[in-house]
Amino acid sequence: MKLNITNMSIEIALDELKQWSNTFYEPIKSLPDKLRRTTTSFYLILRAIDEIEDHETLSVDEKLIIMGDVSRALQSNNKQTINRKLIDILSPYKGVLNSTTVNLPKWIELAPDEIAPRIFDGCSIMAMRMTHWIQNNWDIKNEDDLNEYFFAVAGSPGLVLADITLWYEGKNTNRIDAVGFGNYMQAINILRGRKEDLKRNVDFFPNGWTESDIIKYALIQKKFAENFTNSLESGVIFDSCTLLLNIANYGLTKITEYGRIERDSLRKP
Numbered sequence: 001m002k003l004n005i006t007n008m009s010i011e012i013a014l015d016e017l018k019q020w021s022n023t024f025y026e027p028i029k030s031l032p033d034k035l036r037r038t039t040t041s042f043y044l045i046l047r048a049i050d051e052i053e054d055h056e057t058l059s060v061d062e063k064l065i066i067m068g069d070v071s072r073a074l075q076s077n078n079k080q081t082i083n084r085k086l087i088d089i090l091s092p093y094k095g096v097l098n099s100t101t102v103n104l105p106k107w108i109e110l111a112p113d114e115i116a117p118r119i120f121d122g123c124s125i126m127a128m129r130m131t132h133w134i135q136n137n138w139d140i141k142n143e144d145d146l147n148e149y150f151f152a153v154a155g156s157p158g159l160v161l162a163d164i165t166l167w168y169e170g171k172n173t174n175r176i177d178a179v180g181f182g183n184y185m186q187a188i189n190i191l192r193g194r195k196e197d198l199k200r201n202v203d204f205f206p207n208g209w210t211e212s213d214i215i216k217y218a219l220i221q222k223k224f225a226e227n228f229t230n231s232l233e234s235g236v237i238f239d240s241c242t243l244l245l246n247i248a249n250y251g252l253t254k255i256t257e258y259g260r261i262e263r264d265s266l267r268k269p
């Protein structure tokens with residue numbers, strides 16, 4: 001499999017991003033070029049990995065092999081080395097994996113060199129942590145398991161966001177708040193995708209938890225997300241995070257019983 005990975009077009013990458021998420025497309029497309037390339041690369045690498053996890057026809061063993069190999073391939077600061085390894089890993093599955101995953105080397109190329117190693121490291125860690133949940137069929141028994149899963153797939157990317165903020169704008173942020181920002185986005189995604197997840201026999205709710213319980217969990221994460229965003233005060237990352245936060249908040253207001261649960265939570269000491 002040969003891929004043209006030189007001079008990767010941001011327009012092509014943004015078109016790919018838009019197919020997956022209007023939520024992230026709108027805040028990202030208006031960013032300055034270097035930051036736009038950074039966040040687009042980061043999102044699409046995460047999406048490419050996530051699509052391996054969610055694949056409907058790959059066996060558990062195949063997913064574990066691909067995910068582990070991709071994680072190890074990303075453990076380098078040399079794009080050429082990473083891309084060569086990824087092409088070897090993905091070639092046998094070209095007719096099986098979707099284009100976002102097959103084109104993973106393109107998203108690697110897009111990342112600016114100054115921040116690329118941090119992006120690759122964060123994505124490598126997430127891919128390796130996902131193998132546990134693939135192997136255990138996303139068996140989330142309790143809140144501890146939920147916290148662990150959220151940190152793996154959303155909290156740790158939140159830490160990368162904090163590092164991107166430090167790199168690009170020189171702003172130090174609270175890492176706990178950064179984790180909460182990622183967790184809040186993930187909680188909304190799980191609530192929105194509940195029906196589709198159950199259709200493919202995947203349940204991210206802990207045993208005995210209802211939609212109301214996940215909403216309460218989301219409201220806790222929302223406070224951290226707001227703290228993270230407000231701490232930025234101003235700038236392009238602040239504007240982007242504010243837009244993401246507003247979109248997530250709007251989504252939450254559309255979920256059943258949100259208003260009642262929020263009012264009840266505010267009454268508690």
